[in-house]
Amino acid sequence: MSRTLILWFRQDLRLHDNPALQAALADAERIIPLYIHDDTTAWAPGAASRWWLHHSLTALADQLKQRGSRLILRTGESTGVVQQLIDETGADAVYCNRIYEPALLKRDKQLHRQLKDNGITFSVYQGNLLREPDTVHNLSGQPYKVFTPFYKCYLREGWDNHIYKTPGQLPGVSTRIKSEKIADLDLLPTIGWDSGFYDHWQPGEAGAWKQLRRFLRDDLADYHQARDVPSLQGTSCLSPHLHFGEISVRAILAELDRQGPRKQGEGFIRELIWRDFAHSVLFHFPHTTDKPFDERFRNFKWKQSKKLLQAWQQGQTGYPIVDAGMRELWHTGYMHNRVRMIVASFLTKNGMIHWKQGAEWFWDTLVDADLAANSMNWQWVAGCGVDAAPYFRIFNPVTQSQKFDKEGLYLRRWVPELASLPNKYIHEPWKAPDEIQQAAECIIGEDYPEPILDLKATREAALEAYKKQITRKS
Template sequence: MRIVWFRQDLRCQDHPALSEAAQKGEVLPLYILNDTHPGKWVMGEASRLWLHHSLKALSDSFNGHLAFYKGDPLNILPQLIKETGAEGVYWNRCYEPWAITRDKKLKEHLKKEGLDVQSFNGSLLWEPWETTKGDGTPYKVFTPFYKTSCLKGEPPRTPLPKPTLTCAPLPPSSLTLNAIDLLPKKPWGKEVFSGWEPGEAGAEKRWEIFLKEGLKGYKVGRDLPAQAHVSRLSPHLHFGEISPHQLWADVSKIEEGHDTNHFLSELGWREFSHNLLYHFPSLPEKNLQEKFDRFQWKKDPKLLKAWQTGHTGYPFVDAGMRELYATGYMHNRMRMVVGSFLVKNLLLHWHEGEAWFWDCLFDADLANNSASWQWIGGCGADAAPYFRIFNPITQGEKFDPQGDYTRKYVPELAKLSDKYLFRPWEAPEEILEQAGIVLGKDYPLPIVDLKASREEALAAFERIKEK
């Protein structure tokens, strides 16, 4: 009997560890909730909520034969092997720094005990050590990484079919899903699942809908938050409910065009982020561009709270932040807009945004979250230049021209005309009265001046350039 240790691969289709173990005999599927690793990166509330429901779906697919434990895998797995008499442990690799260290230590220990221990690639199209430059150093710019290492390298493997397997009986020490205590204690989350279906079946449904309704027009439509041209697969991908190999294979069968090429390049961005985390394990905490260590960030709890809750006085920013809290998700265009506003208009550290997203996003992923916040902050790899500052007024007018997205999440402005929707402070009193809005009461006045805050940010950037 082999133990298959599930982590961020909560599926049966295209699961290398499960497929290999199924060929050796009985399988004991296992999940260990590990809140013991060092550092601050214990799962946030949204991730825990999603994980609970995803594990329920995975357990159902094994007819309840998924064993649950809570604690340090370095202690739990050796004890479980003694209890069950397992001959080996198989898993798919994770790429967070602490996971790499732990898994290496665990593999060495179990192999010394004479166990069959194997790890596989179930999460990435290419291993990070396979996509380096010719001299063995990692890429820091996306385009050559994607065009050279991805498109011109070995193509991704063919997805594996769902294996036929026999599950071993649950060991007596196994806990229940409820006993590992994932569900949030606060009321948040009761209605947040509207439109979401965690688990492998939900991921496959989401993917089928996107292929039929969203892929055509994706390149342009993905920038319009009111339209259904994004896949919304990021939580499913993070928890491994669907394999990137399946996505790549399915899209590669479709006639090549701007939309298919752009979607594949977005999978490439995901690979790039994981490569950065693998080669630069301090990515979540340290600026890749060291000159930003001298940047003079502000500390202002009131400004931060206004941003977190969607009360900045800039409707397009507020719509994005409210979408995040209401749904556990934020459209990609909005992530760039709200990120730029936090870092470059409020001059608050990108760590503040990173931490809030970590707690609120269903798709909170260490590699994607860290790389993306460094990108928007101008301090990371292939980063947007610091002087590129998104204007939330013009961004709203360009990407939400009818205001459908903004009015959905900022309903107090629903009756305001398109002309003033993204700049309500400019509306004449009679227009505000007709819309039933008293600024400062029904909707906040802007918490910063866009022009002045932009100039302040650019001046701060010039200071770190001069040193």
């Protein structure tokens, strides 16, 4: 038991239910907790993710310190950093939990070969999903491409429910091992666009559990209905905590069972399995981060419009529900799930802008930016991915707003220039008579933009373009 082992934290910034940590405690006397900030990989964290990471690492470092350990921070290309720390410490093993981004999986395989050649153990554990993607196949032995049978497979076959407890004490780390400071990673923005984040989020393991218990106590019972209403906090808001591994999905389900009957949480469980589905798609079809799953769309002629893209990014399209969502995103690093579908449909279907341009903006501005979910969901809306929405499904931002934000509460919060408009016109402010606009102190074209595009005309154009593409390639 005199081994020295490196415990490599990645997307598992927690101590509770951490399989790699538990294995390390069982196998080694000296454990060196390590986090590597590596910006050399594809799809390096965006600005909002970096903000979250700063605070999540701070929380993890505090937890380790309270238990007698400390977090070693290094920057650089991961393979080289790991090897350097091995050379410094004489460690003969590296333990970590598996991650699924294609570039990172490739890197792990290369590192495994390199360490094995040098007699170093490289052990990887499953701590971030319910099941490993390569263990879930259909009756033909192929990966699932449609969610419903994938979901039924999970319900039929189940998953490992074992939960590892948080250790009370951890081995100390020699002061001779140098560590960078979290502040030196330069993760926080240099301008204060993140000021609104602090009112909405508490990154870290404690924040994850606080958020889970709030959701189970206050919102789970109404989840099936409230999750579609953007003015309500009806969703769990656990996605950033899950992405950074501050809480495990198994622990969430265990807490759900402890709180009450699982049947009440069926809709929520379905969303957690959807997350596993996204990772399965990414694992089996790694090209979908940049290219459409549906090959019929490989050469689809998307449009280029800097004006439309910028108006969409800035929440200045003239369609209130779209603008509200984009402004919520900029202010909080988050956007309500239904509104995400609306703004994505608007950009890709009405605007005919490439889905990847929307995915890249979300990647940079979402605190819960996750490569598997982001890639799959954008392709789902655009109609070119696995289990995609039919090409003729185009979300109408006006009718969606009228249905799910009937009183305009969400619109008034995030598009305050429309706040004084009556409900009759707030969803379509350009239709308000001049006297109504003047009374509301909101002149369309001056205080709030006119619609940047025509919904009916762009819908018909999109349907025609999609139909031609599918017919041509079928």
